[in-house]
Amino acid sequence: MVKMERVIVLLSLYHFCLTSAAINSLRYVCTTSWGIPDVPDFISVGMLDGQPFSYYDSNIRRIIPRKAWAFKAVDPHYFERATSHCNREQEGIKGNITAAMKKFKQTGGMHTLQNIHGCEWDDETGSTYSYDLYAYDGEDLQAFYMKNMKLQQTVTADSAQSEQRKFFMTEACIPELKNYVNFGKSTLKRKVPPEVTLLQKDPSSPVTCHATGFYPKLITVSWQRDGEDIYEDVELGETLPNGDGEFQIRSSLRVSPEDMKMHNYTCTVQHSSLQQDVVKVLNVEAILTDRENGPPVAVIISVVTAALTVIAVVGLILWKRKSGYSKATTSDNDASSASS
The missing domain is CATH 3.30.500.10 (MHC class I-like antigen recognition-like)
Known part of the structure; x- marks a missing residue:
């Protein structure tokens, strides 16, 4: 259409x-x-x-x-x-x-x-x-x-x-x-803090740092390697409405399994609702944990598609x-x- x-x-x-x-x-x-x-x-x-x-x-x-x-x-x-x-x-x-x-x-x-x-x-x-x-x-x-x-x-x-x-x-x-x-x-x-998860489809796919359920809309999502901000191989998505008055955003980092082992990668989320920044350390254990406890990639894609349709x-x-x-x-x- x-x-x-x-x-x-x-x-x-x-x-x-x-x-x-x-x-x-x-x-x-x-x-x-x-x-x-x-x-x-x-x-x-x-x-x-x-x-x-x-x-x-x-x-x-x-x-x-x-x-x-x-x-x-x-x-x-x-x-x-x-x-x-x-x-x-x-x-x-x-x-x-x-x-x-x-x-x-x-x-x-x-x-x-x-x-x-x-x-x-x-x-x-x-x-x-x-x-x-x-x-x-x-x-x-x-x-x-x-x-x-x-x-x-x-x-x-x-x-x-x-x-x-x-x-x-x-x-x-x-x-x-x-x-x-x-x-x-x-x-x-009102101020509603984001829920932040790390998601990856498979070891060769980009890692996605996904923040959802936050309000107000203004938010910062950034990636660091060994404590230094990085911008290469990073793709920041649009801030999208969830349909319930709150928002979501995702930022993806393309990183090889070898680099992940050699360096300390983190995703940092800053939002006015937070007293302290949310810092997610990128490692296999964190990805597996968030995959079990956080929203599956299919759900994220579904929500984004629905928002775009609206x-x-x-x-x-x-x-x-x-x-x-x-x-x-x-x-x-x-x-x-x-x-x-």
């Missing part, structure tokens, strides 16, 4: 990391697809600091809160109003994708129209950043940015929606973000990000908002 490299790039887009723990983010993603089997025509997901808190698609035709605090953060009729908004938006955006296909002289095939809009707020400095981005078949269509309520960039602006867009970016998004942070802080501020359904496209939205590249933290 979607090529793996497209899913991986979208994964990076979908789960931005923020450089400061003080920065909070609210993001809405809406994706309309054409000609893609077994996928709803319209999907809308709301995310607070990278955690999905609301979901809507054209099959269920209603918004489902994903977090208990989401009920407390809004009035009793909010989700009813937001559902009606999504119902209308769903019909409107179908017309937009049809118009885009006509413009590009396309009569068939698989196509997507996606909008990601939201905002960021630094609760230490008070700085704010808002954006409203559009893409068709992975190509930038329109992009709007505002920093501290000043317009930064506009690409192919259209006046018909400019007032609605301006209202969301300047007046609606930041207050909504602050309200959600207030109610969701018990979830957002993200593929939400995004579906390769967004080339020519517009520069990759400003936030390290976080805990996706066409129209369910709440705008």
Whole structure:
């Protein structure tokens, strides 16, 4: 359905990391697809600091809160109003994708129209950043940015929606973000330590240092040889969602059995939940022990595949990000908002 490299790039887009723990983010993603089997025509997901808190698609035709605090953060009729908004938006955006296909002289095939809009707020400095981005078949269509309520960039602006867009970016998004942070802080501020295991399929395969079940998302996994950090023959994977609000990551080291005997190899995991770093000494005994007590490789692969599938359904496209939205590249933290 979607090529793996497209899913991986979208994964990076979908789960931005923020450089400061003080920065909070609210993001809405809406994706309309054409000609893609077994996928709803319209999907809308709301995310607070990278955690999905609301979901809507054209099959269920209603918004489902994903977090208990989401009920407390809004009035009793909010989700009813937001559902009606999504119902209308769903019909409107179908017309937009049809118009885009006509413009590009396309009569068939698989196509997507996606909008990601939201905002960021630094609760230490008070700085704010808002954006409203559009893409068709992975190509930038329109992009709007505002920093501290000043317009930064506009690409192919259209006046018909400019007032609605301006209202969301300047007046609606930041207050909504602050309200959600207030109610969701018990979830957002929690710290869950990782479980770390060493795994290897056979003596000729790379050794994988796998950390899972941790929150927040920001984590460091590194390899050492005789106490010195090493970077050659090391492959660090993406930080992926587990599906329960926590995360996992794996880093693989290619090392021969001879080198393993001659040198002292360790995997070190650093995370804000830990009072001391987790240091796993690489040897045959440790691998065998973790193989018996830790998650088997097949389960890890299954979880990763499931996570990629979820993200593929939400995004579906390769967004080339020519517009520069990759400003936030390290976080805990996706066409129209369910709440705008």
